Ligand SMILES: Cc1cc2nc3c(=O)[nH]c(=O)nc-3n(C[C@H](O)[C@H](O)[C@H](O)COP(=O)(O)OP(=O)(O)OC[C@H]3O[C@@H](n4cnc5c(N)ncnc54)[C@H](O)[C@@H]3O)c2cc1C
Ligand code: FES
């Protein structure tokens with residue numbers, strides 16, 4: 236299992252990336268952590284003519300807090316996200332979910348941006364980005380474009396990114412004590428992709444939980460907010476009804492990990508657990 | 521013809537200058553060009569962990585990184601780490617309870633275990649298991665491996 240032949244370009248700057256896009260068009264593919272792309276090359280599921288290695292561009296990594304937003308550089312490695320106190324404090328949902336992403340050696344190299352750009356429907360970070368209402372910054376030679384996570388994911392490994400764009404950073408509104416969050420995932424082994432998972436956030440109100448952003452992942456082709464419950468107020472006695480509504484609205488794909496019917500049963504259990512977690516986390520203010 | 525790339529890196533403390541094919545992965549390069557066959561090649565798609573090496577201080581899968589990407593990097597392999605004595609405690613505990621049989625997974629497991637131990641904090645058995653989830657062993661059943669790592673962690677705690 237060896238990768239096919241390609242041309243390797245080491246990008247030292249954004250200009251190098253734009254130059255590669257200009258010269259090779261969509262034949263040029265970005266190499267970030269390589270933890271999804273390299274397996275695809277080795278298995279010859281991908282045969283790009285040119286690889287543009289963005290690892291040397293230091294300004295693409297780092298985590299910064301400003302104006303109640305966490306700015307995560309696209310090349311920030313999973314391990315850095317997992318170890319960052321800033322993330323644990325301001326976005327505990329990510330702090331929790333990142334620990335479920337792959338295994339140690341893969342987290343040491345895989346990147347936050349790569350995970351979003353790759354858009355695996357069973358991946359944790361895309362689901363969290365949607366639940367947290369993240370904005371992705373895409374840059375091309377012509378300038379920058381801001382895309383909401385809710386609009387970015389189009390299908391299985393398919394996104395709104397144009398082939399001349401590079402994802403440079405992700406903006407995530409931080410969460411405080413008025414927010415509740417929940418994360419659950421089923422996998423056969425720690426670090427495996429989810430069979431099914433749930434990422435959810437909500438706002439605490441004295442009368443219950445509002446602004447529920449609940450995403451079921453590893454189920455449909457792309458992560459999306461469950462609209463059927465999004466504009467309702469959640470109170471403890473409605474958990475069963477909410478969970479049933481969320482699951483009824485799902486259109487799961489059968490995959491190697493299970494058929495659609497099993498996924499619905501798994502999703503139902505996880506959604507119920509997540510709703511209970513959201514409520515339990517909430518001392519009504 | 522593919523254009524060969526010139527790389528300069530440090531492998532187990534020694535400066536290496538080589539020409540590599542851009543598509544060659546790091547573990548292939550270490551094994552076939554440098555004769556460092558201690559890092560093994562199992563699945564070549566990131567699942568088994570047999571190919572693990574340390575790059576700039578962190579354990580990574582050598583099959584998921586190109587040799588050309590290691591230009592300027594500092595690489596440590598099982599050969600270098602055994603020689604430096606860094607793995608002595610772990611190796612003693614592995615041998616004491618037969619935490620290896622065929623040994624195919626062992627270099628990768630030792631590198632991962634060394635990173636766990638270096639974190640210098642408490643790990644439950646379940647946590648050790650989770651941390652090793654990316655290293656597959658087809659022989660031992662893992663119990664003895666977990667025991668060995670746990671023992672090193674305990675001994676290190678006692679020393680404090
Ligand atoms: C055994 C194994 C288990 C795994 N388990 C999980 C898991 O449980 N959960 C999970 O989420 N992931 C898992 N992964 C995948 C891992 O998290 C990857 O790191 C991640 O999906 C891709 O990030 P990367 O930086 O490695 O991207 P790469 O592999 O380098 O790139 C992936 C794709 O995204 C594109 N891309 C990358 N960065 C950019 C950018 N900045 N701009 C534009 N395009 C870009 C590339 O061109 C490529 O098409 C696993 C991987 C392996 C090998
Ligand atoms: S050979 Fe690299 S992970 Fe299996």
Ligand code: FES
Pocket residue numbers: 619620621622623624625626656657658659660
């Ligand atoms: S000892 Fe044989 S694979 Fe682990």
